[in-house]
Amino acid sequence: MKPTLQAVADAVGVSRSTVSNAYSRPDQLSTSLRGRILDAARQLGYPGPNPTARSLRRGFVGSIGVLFTSQLSYAFTDPFAVRFLAGVGEAAERHSTSMLLVPLPTAVTDARRAVENAAVDGFCVYCVADEEWALDVIRARGLPFVSTARRDDASPDERYVGIDERAAAYSAAAHVAGLGHRRVALLADSVLPDAPAGPLTVAGVEQVPHPTTRGRLSGFADAFAEVGVDWAELTLVNAPGNSRHAAAAAVAGLFDQPDPPTAVLAGSDVLALGVLDALAAWPTSDRPPVSVTGFDDVPEAAAAGLTTVRQPAEEKGRIAAELLLDPPANAADGHVLLPTALVVRDSTGPVPRS
Amino acid sequence: MKPTLQAVADAVGVSRSTVSNAYSRPDQLSTSLRGRILDAARQLGYPGPNPTARSLRRGFVGSIGVLFTSQLSYAFTDPFAVRFLAGVGEAAERHSTSMLLVPLPTAVTDARRAVENAAVDGFCVYCVADEEWALDVIRARGLPFVSTARRDDASPDERYVGIDERAAAYSAAAHVAGLGHRRVALLADSVLPDAPAGPLTVAGVEQVPHPTTRGRLSGFADAFAEVGVDWAELTLVNAPGNSRHAAAAAVAGLFDQPDPPTAVLAGSDVLALGVLDALAAWPTSDRPPVSVTGFDDVPEAAAAGLTTVRQPAEEKGRIAAELLLDPPANAADGHVLLPTALVVRDSTGPVPRS
């Protein structure tokens, strides 16, 4: 059996409290006694106070949870998510706090259980599809959280760090529209929760449940509405999973049909890169001249010459964690909007004259 | 105040134990009573058993720690580390276990404290410099762990998953030696703990404390010994921090001196890519023709045409976590060596005739 605080106390002949103080409040006892206690602990092989017991008594844990409502492995596959994590890690490091990555089972009941069982002092909820149930659980636990998307129905004291999704997406779409493109496909992850990969029809953008996706699609649509192309004329394509592979699969066949789109606006760089992959598979001779834009500006985007919308990744993570660990006194300061910028590269060009 | 188990018990008029059973052992009570209890809990806003209290009583936590004995942010900067994490995440997911990323302060006392305080059931120790103190703490806590490097002094029941570092490095060096290179630089992170960036002299490879680095350098040295180039003739270069930038800085000036090396063997792809960065900074006209090899085969290596040694990254992480979460009955099965392969690309070529 591992020795407990009590064992050390007995060995030295002091009370349990004093041993506890030797570890947690060195100013509460003489240096000599503290020395004797730590020596005895070393000798007995006592590894220091049990973290769990300590957390229970103190009422906090010293770690924050990071929630991805998709496969945890996804978090490491999307470069943007990785950089977000890096930012969270940086802030956590500064606050001597650990990060708990909680994998969520696909079954909702199990997933709820996972969030209920996470031993953390708060959550960074990385914006993912349909996280409302997760927020419910977190609220019920009375834990603070920071989300990466503003929800329309959020109470004003709920903190978030995000970007103006709509305006950012608009900038990319306006660029493409300015190049003359009118037959355009919009590619996104989780347009509708359980829709299959490929083109689909949605009555209006407000039907899209996921707030981030909805925001970006709205921005795209706005820009094209201004040049007379309305929602119904845009081809909406679903790419469940947000991976290059999923994107490539989703746009397969898109360019074989009559009057194919001359541009694809993707909701993330990963998806956009997937489109480029799909195009690269065509023989150079009759490869369709398609303009492609992404979103995020991950490192790979620069290498691939992808036109995209840059948003600060590490900073998003860092601020999210900071808002959680060091909440601003003023509720309004808990709502952070980060700047974005359109980065024009080679993947977009004027619409070809046919 | 948040309601506790007791509150729910009082509301329904049953004992605390019964409420506990309603959550953790549904077979121990009638479905009807369980229904009443869960309803009452919902009504009171009871979020389910407190994870900390539960862990204390049960004696386990349901999460594993991942330890990087360098900045936590580093873990997200090195693509190999990210893929390792992805592997750990995958296994954790399968076992319904969370991952705790513990940032380690630079001061050793604080770092010990961090490991002592981590509420986990075990650790995956990602191979990093000088982790012996960390293993000591983990052993003292009586927690299981899996390391990514075999330590010579490890007891036979200590589990690890690694590669034959020496043989893997040998394969890269033999390739370079076969191309005729004889003036060669070996570039590594943490050759000696506190050495500055740049060339340094070490009496023999056995002086290098870090086991992984030592293994790789030995492999490099072996191959060159076979062609008559001995240790003292090899230029050893330190690049503290294992980043592209650190590598570029470390090799700055290396090619300006008389009889510069015609090849650089790096201990990781990140370092090798840094060398390529440094070379790319030269005007094309008088850029020195240097062969470069890496180690790991991260995705960027392929894009950069880097010759490197491939090792399975996700698999390493997955197996590490699996060994931890589902220990093999037979101690010998706790020692896993993964295959490696030399991947020859454009960054190596025959030594130029001068």
Place this chain on the structure above:
DNA sequence: GCTAGTCTCTGTATCGATACAGACTGGATC
């Protein structure tokens, strides 16, 4: 009609610590 066995549920002990009020000691102050 009696013993056995199955279902439910309760009560008590326990997990390993920390908070906080108070007790004791010894020296300085008046």
Place this chain on the structure above:
DNA sequence: GATCCAGTCTGTATCGATACAGAGACTAGC
């Protein structure tokens, strides 16, 4: 010599749950 105070240390209550032995009630079997 009484008072006060700072510096140390102790004792008790508490954090919020789970394990386990056992108590009743009820059905089966002989």
